[in-house]
Amino acid sequence: MNKTQWIPIVCLRVIAMVSTFVATLLMVTSHDSAKVLGMTFQAKYNNSSTLKYFVVVSIITTVYSLGALFVPPRKLGRHVLVLDMIIMSFLISSFSAAVGIGQLGKEGNSHAGWIPICGQVPKFCHHVTASLIAGFVAVIIYFLLVLYSLNNVLNLVAFKA
Amino acid sequence: MIIMAGEKVADGRSIRRWRVTISMVVILLRVLALFATAAATIVMALNKEKHTFAVATIGNTPVKIAITAKFQHTPANVMFVIANGVATLHSLFMLSMLCFVRDKYDFKGLRFLTAAALDMVTIAVVSGAATAVAFMGEVARNGNSHARWNKVCDNFERYCDQGSGAMLASYIGILFLMLVNMLNIFEYGRLINPSSNNPLAA
Numbered sequence: 001m002n003k004t005q006w007i008p009i010v011c012l013r014v015i016a017m018v019s020t021f022v023a024t025l026l027m028v029t030s031h032d033s034a035k036v037l038g039m040t041f042q043a044k045y046n047n048s049s050t051l052k053y054f055v056v057v058s059i060i061t062t063v064y065s066l067g068a069l070f071v072p073p074r075k076l077g078r079h080v081l082v083l084d085m086i087i088m089s090f091l092i093s094s095f096s097a098a099v100g101i102g103q104l105g106k107e108g109n110s111h112a113g114w115i116p117i118c119g120q121v122p123k124f125c126h127h128v129t130a131s132l133i134a135g136f137v138a139v140i141i142y143f144l145l146v147l148y149s150l151n152n153v154l155n156l157v158a159f160k161a
Numbered sequence: 162m163i164i165m166a167g168e169k170v171a172d173g174r175s176i177r178r179w180r181v182t183i184s185m186v187v188i189l190l191r192v193l194a195l196f197a198t199a200a201a202t203i204v205m206a207l208n209k210e211k212h213t214f215a216v217a218t219i220g221n222t223p224v225k226i227a228i229t230a231k232f233q234h235t236p237a238n239v240m241f242v243i244a245n246g247v248a249t250l251h252s253l254f255m256l257s258m259l260c261f262v263r264d265k266y267d268f269k270g271l272r273f274l275t276a277a278a279l280d281m282v283t284i285a286v287v288s289g290a291a292t293a294v295a296f297m298g299e300v301a302r303n304g305n306s307h308a309r310w311n312k313v314c315d316n317f318e319r320y321c322d323q324g325s326g327a328m329l330a331s332y333i334g335i336l337f338l339m340l341v342n343m344l345n346i347f348e349y350g351r352l353i354n355p356s357s358n359n360p361l362a363a
Contacts, residue, residue, distance in 0.1 A: 047307035050296040082343060085281065089288045089339075096289030097296040100237045104300070105308070111234040112301070114310040143285070150277055153346070 005152050006073055009145065016141040017065035020091075023134035024058040027051060030127030034120040043121040050101040051128070057094040058135065061087055061142075073152075081149045088142045095135045102128055183348050188259060190341045195252035197334030198287065202245040205294075205327035208232040210320040230313070230320045237293040238324070244290035245331055248338070251283045273349050280342040284335060291331040298324055 031044045045051040064087055071080050106125065108116035118125040210230050215223040232238040255276065302321060304312035314321035 041307070043307065048305065049299060053296070078347065081346065085284075085339075085342070088281075089284060089335075092285045093288045093292035096240075097292045100293040100297055101300070103236060104297070109235065111230070112310075112313050114308075117308050143281075146281060147278060150274065150281075150346070 009073075009148060009152075010069060012141050012145040012148070013065050013069055016138050016145065017062050019134045019138040019141065020058045020061040020065070023131045023138060024055055024062065026127055026131035026134060027055050027058070030124050030131065032121040032124035032127075036120065041120065043117065043124040045128070048101055050097045054094045054098040054131075054135065057090050058138075061091055061138065077149070078153055081146070081153050084142070084146050084149060088139075088146050091135070091139050091142055095132065095139050098128075098132055098135070102132060183344065184259075187341055187344055188256065190337050190344070191252050191256050191259070194334050194337035194341065195249060195256065197330050197337060198245045198248040198252065201327045201331035201334060202242055202249060204323060204330065205232055205238060205245070206242050208238070208320060208323045208327070210317050212316050214316075230317045232324070235297055237290070237297040241290040241294045241327070241331070244286045245334070248283050248287045248334060251279060252338075255279070273345070277342060277345055280338060280345070284338050284342065287331060287338070288335050291328055291335065294324065294328050294331075298328065 027045050031042065033043070034041045045055065064083070068080055068083070073080075102125075104114065104116075105128075106116055106118045108114050209232070211227055212230070213225050213227045216226050217224045232242065298321065300310060302312060302314040304310050
C-alpha cells in the first residue's frame with residue numbers, strides 16, 4: 001500500500017480516536033443533582049446501564065484506534081479490516097441505544113408512566129447530548145474508514161500480480 | 162514439465178470445487194439471515210397485550226381500567242420493525258441477484274464493492290436497532306430507581322417475552338449477515354481468479 005492510500009486511513013483513525021476520547025470524557029464527567037421536596041436526586045452516568053455500555057465501547061474504540069495505527073498495512077490489512085467492522089458494529093449499537101435512552105429521558109413515555117427527567121437535571125442532559133454528538137462523529141468516521149479500507153483491500157487481494 | 166502440468170490440472174479442479182462450496186455456503190447463510198430477520202419483524206410487529214387493572218372500589222363494584230401495550234408506544238420498537246424489514250428486503254434482493262442475475266449483467270467491476278458495502282450498511286442498521294430494543298427492554302424489565310421509572314414487565318409478561326424473542330431472532334440474523342460479509346471479503350480473491358496458479362494467500 002503506497003502512501004496516498006495509507007495517509008487518509010491514518011487521518012481518519014486519529015479523528016475517530018480523538019472523538020471517542022472526547023465522548024468518554026464528556027460522559028464520565030456528567031453529573032447533576034436536583035432537590036425535590038427536600039430530597040436530593042443525583043443523576044450520574046452510572047445509574048443507566050446504557051450509558052455505561054456507551055462509555056465502555058468508547059474506551060475500547062479509543063484504545064483500538066491507537067493500536068491500529070501501528071499495524072503494518074501490507075501484511076495484516078485484512079485482519080485489521082475485520083476488527084474494524086466488529087468495532088464499527090459495537091460503536092453503532094452503543095450510540096443507537098444511548099440515543100434511545102436519551103430520548104426517553106428527554107420526552108418520557110406516557111404509556112408506561114415514565115416522566116422525563118431532563119427538566120430537573122438540565123446540566124446532565126446537556127453533557128450527555130454533547131457526548132452523544134462526539135459519538136456520532138466517531139460512528140460516521142469509522143463507517144468511512146471501513147469503506148475506504150475495503151477499497152484498499154480489494155486492490156491488494158485481487159490484483160496482487 | 163509433467164509434474165507442473167499435473168499440478169495445474171489439480172489446482173483448477175480443486176479451485177472450482179472451492180468456488181462452488183463457497184457459493185453454496187453464502188447462499189445458505191443468506192437464506193438463514195432472511196428467515197431470521199423476517200421472523201424478528203413479524204414477531205415484533207404483532208406484539209400487543211391488553212391488561213385489566215382494578216384501580217379503585219366504589220361501594221361493592223371495583224373500577225377496572227384496561228391498558229394496552231402496543232409495540233408502537235416505544236420508538237425503539239418502531240425502529241426495530243423498520244430496520245428488520247429493510248434487512249429482509251436486502252437479503253431477498255441479494256439472493257435474487259445471486260441466483261438469477263449471475264452472469265447476465267455486467268457490473269463493471271463494482272459487484273464486490275456494492276455487495277460488501279450494502280451488507281455492512283444492513284449490519285450497522287440492524288445492530289443499532291437490536292441494541293436499542295435490548296436496552297429499552299432492560300429498563301422496562303428492571304425499571305430505573307434513580308429516574309423513578311417503574312418496571313412494566315411484571316404486568317405485561319407476554320409482551321416483554323415476545324419482544325425479547327424478536328430481539329434474539331434479530332441478533333441471530335446479524336450473526337449470519339456478518340458471516341456472509343466476511344466470507345465475501347476474504348474469498349473474493351479466489352472467487353474471481355479461477356485460472357491463476359499461485360494461491361492468493363495472506
